[in-house]
Amino acid sequence: MSSQPPEPVPTAHGRELRADARRNRERVLRTAQRLFATEGLGVSLDEIARRAGVGPGTVHRHFPAKEALYLAVAIDQLKQLVAEGGVLAGTGDPAALFRLLSRMIASGAENVAVKSALVAAEFDLRTAAPDVAADLTRQVADLLDRARAAGTVRDDLTADEVMALVAGAFAAIRHAGAETSRERSAHIAQLVLDGLRPRPR
Structure with missing residues (x-):
């Protein structure tokens, strides 16, 4: 540390x-x-x-203004996820990628209202906090490389595809109206993340 x-x-x-x-x-x-x-x-x-x-x-x-608080909350969330990714990277756990992605999806599901408000106000986190967003993508890419080396993830995945799937999981949870149910949102997240695991030969 x-x-x-x-x-x-x-x-x-x-x-x-x-x-x-x-x-x-x-x-x-x-x-x-x-x-x-x-x-x-x-x-x-x-x-x-x-x-x-x-x-x-x-x-x-x-x-x-409320919008300033929404944006600050969302950026702070990203920073927390970057910090968690750093901790997970230090564990050497081959399942660390899945743990971080699960946390990202849970965090997004819990704060879907804030994200929706930012979209409505035409705020883009990648534009508002490019360094933090890039740091999170780098954390995912690093853990993806480690998971690939350990054989715990498909070998044809890119970090951009993984980030897109996380965004897709947010959308699926929202579509199912599962934002307020940790159990249901975790189940949907697991269905998405299972698709990242190596295909049986």
Whole structure:
């Protein structure tokens, strides 16, 4: 594990946040992510502040509009997935690829409302956070190479195809109305991921 300090978080004016402000921002993001997933996008910024244990001014200062909070939550999610991919890469587990993809699909299913809101507002995460999106794709590509070497995945897969299948799994879960059921969404994810495994000879 690296002992490097956490990456600074820029403010709207380009300055870095103080440690306490960064902690408050992260608390707001985690609380918003949970509330959006469980209670929908109708929850107010003031209610998010109350549940996060910060003042309303803190939320409005960091996120002057709901759309800014949606985008920040989605980017924060990607960063969490990149971090999880790094941890999995360090385990040497040949099934690490499937574990990361399962987590990606579960995360997407839990936050489908946020993603839908971003699409409606014409936000593209790959454009809004290209470095983070690229980091996640690299993590998938690295774990795919390891899985291929271990013989736990089809040898004709590319990382782009795997990412496309993850997006397809999101769509399938949404089409089935399974976003709020972890059991059903996990079952659909498993059906998709089973298609990545080596074909019987």
